[in-house]
Amino acid sequence: MPSKPSPITMDAVYTAPGYLFRRMQQIAVSIFVEECSAFDLTPVQYAALVAIHTHPGIDATRLSAVIAFDRSTLGNVIERLESKALIERKPSREDKRVKLLYLSKSGATVLRDIMPSVERAQVRMLQPLKPADRKTLLALLTQLVDLNNEASRVPLRAEDALEHLGKAG
Amino acid sequence: MPSKPSPITMDAVYTAPGYLFRRMQQIAVSIFVEECSAFDLTPVQYAALVAIHTHPGIDATRLSAVIAFDRSTLGNVIERLESKALIERKPSREDKRVKLLYLSKSGATVLRDIMPSVERAQVRMLQPLKPADRKTLLALLTQLVDLNNEASRVPLRAEDALEHLGKAG
DNA sequence: CCGATATTGTAAGTACACTGTCAATCTACA
DNA sequence: TGTAGATTGACAGTGTACTTACAATATCGG
Structure with a gap:
């Protein structure tokens, strides 16, 4: 019934x-x-900096896959990071469509210096919970995000980041 | 060290x-x-409809507190709901600054009809987890959101909604 | 080699989310 | 009473998040 x-x-x-x-x-x-x-950085701008640091010479499309961030919006984020002189864009020689992303010197400095603040923020978010509960919540969330990956419009594709180092596919 | x-x-x-x-x-x-x-409704628009249904004659400021949603942004949301004829705005007689919010007839219909879809969506979000884990995650999240309430820019103030029915404070 | 197809960056459009500011209005205190 | 301070809705500005569309360029199949 x-x-x-x-x-x-x-x-x-x-x-x-x-x-x-x-x-x-x-x-x-x-x-x-x-x-x-x-530091005047948003969470997404921070994630982008980390990814560019980890994958120097990555392009916008792959960057979006690596941080699970919408490709079109990422254009604006990149623009802001560039206007703050935290990253540099260089045209690729192999593919004239592509612009490769690199951390600038000040970008590397900012990234290094912001780490303790980011760490503090992450701790504060879970602070109200008991330590054991923090672990449980994090484990369940990690699981859920992973299993729901395809449900989002922008699935995470961490492995895509490696492609720019020689086409393994 | x-x-x-x-x-x-x-x-x-x-x-x-x-x-x-x-x-x-x-x-x-x-x-x-x-x-x-x-139904062409976003999650926030849905929450606003529920709150207006539950508190007919609420004003924008109180609505924002009840759904923990930024007051300025809410203006746009209200505008969209009004342009879709799902709600109506009437000037208050007691306070000329205030515009009171009411569900329109079609708003009430949409709200009634969308419920099963909303329910399906909520179930789907947690589907990948085992039933016991869903309960655990929900309990921890509820706790965390509640304990972190003041940390957000727009703390939830559920009780504010009652004020428009005679100033109890 | 050339045309179909795919990829890259970009832009326009919608919607949230927050920061400010402002004028109109209301309230409370002196 | 009258004015200082608070509240209300509106607006401008920044940034995230997604959609669709498009031109330039690459790549693949025939």
């Missing part, structure tokens, strides 16, 4: 996983920006 | 809670929009 429709209450919103994820994302960004205010 | 700085790797990004929250939010929105595509 079909179940009766539940009454529509705010509680239905507050207990929904989707609401909790949105709320937690708000909180996480807020804490990150606060801890890293001295 | 001070600890040595860790080497900067993508793994530091992938295992950071902040990254996982962002990723999970991406996935959650993607699933929601997909399940509810027939």
